[in-house]
Amino acid sequence: MAYQVILPAAGLGKRMRAGKNKLLLELNGMPVLVHTLRVFEEDEACTGIILATHPQDDREITGLLKKYRILKVLNLVPGGDERQHSIYNALRTVKTDGIILVHDAARPFIRKGHIHRLAQKADETGAAIIGVPAKDTMKKVKDGVVVETVERASLWAVQTPQAFRISILKKAYERADQEHFLGTDDASLVERLGYPVSIVEGDYDNIKLTTPEDLYFAEAILEKRKRLEQGRQA
Ligand code: CTP
Numbered sequence: 001m002a003y004q005v006i007l008p009a010a011g012l013g014k015r016m017r018a019g020k021n022k023l024l025l026e027l028n029g030m031p032v033l034v035h036t037l038r039v040f041e042e043d044e045a046c047t048g049i050i051l052a053t054h055p056q057d058d059r060e061i062t063g064l065l066k067k068y069r070i071l072k073v074l075n076l077v078p079g080g081d082e083r084q085h086s087i088y089n090a091l092r093t094v095k096t097d098g099i100i101l102v103h104d105a106a107r108p109f110i111r112k113g114h115i116h117r118l119a120q121k122a123d124e125t126g127a128a129i130i131g132v133p134a135k136d137t138m139k140k141v142k143d144g145v146v147v148e149t150v151e152r153a154s155l156w157a158v159q160t161p162q163a164f165r166i167s168i169l170k171k172a173y174e175r176a177d178q179e180h181f182l183g184t185d186d187a188s189l190v191e192r193l194g195y196p197v198s199i200v201e202g203d204y205d206n207i208k209l210t211t212p213e214d215l216y217f218a219e220a221i222l223e224k225r226k227r228l229e230q231g232r233q234a
């Protein structure tokens, strides 16, 4: 299933406390952003990458695109103050219909197989998101006191990518903009219009690099993948 992807990369990475955009930190000698870009650059089903960036990072990112030969990024779109605004700026540059994915540039461990299953599902249903069943017991808390233990079987931790028919996502973003609605993910904008959103089971490795300790998890995931790769070649 052919698709385009929007990669929001215009954040400041404040919680990472690195003094610069966390996407420019290196993992295994290569910036996080490049790890993510490569997944899509190397996926033949991906027809284009729309990258939303903060102007202060543009020079460095342009250099990286050249250095690592990322050819599917045609241009950089200026990000906004919120993730949702960055994505809306990117979405407005899309003139075709078809399937679009939105994927946090801060999740470098997404796998091609999951991307394909997600794009396929969105083509069938209009909207699909990736997630994993919740592992922890979840409780609703108010003013420091437990209100309720939520039944875990029905709870999923949702990640990106999230995939949509372009016409549906545009309508959802336009409506959110008109109504000043700020959602915590892309699907929530689509849900409030009453469209069903399907879920595709992904894996727990697809973490978002958010705080400094996530870098240790990232090293461990890379190490695991390297061992698996060596095992396959042996
Ligand atoms: N993002 C964006 N535009 C913004 C804010 C975030 O494009 N105005 C992007 C980030 O670059 C990241 C993704 O959205 O790839 C998820 O956001 P998050 O993990 O919160 O990253 P940051 O906003 O950079 O980090 P923080 O919230 O800690 O400052």
Ligand code: MG
Residues within 6 Å of the ligand: 011
């Ligand atoms: Mg943020």
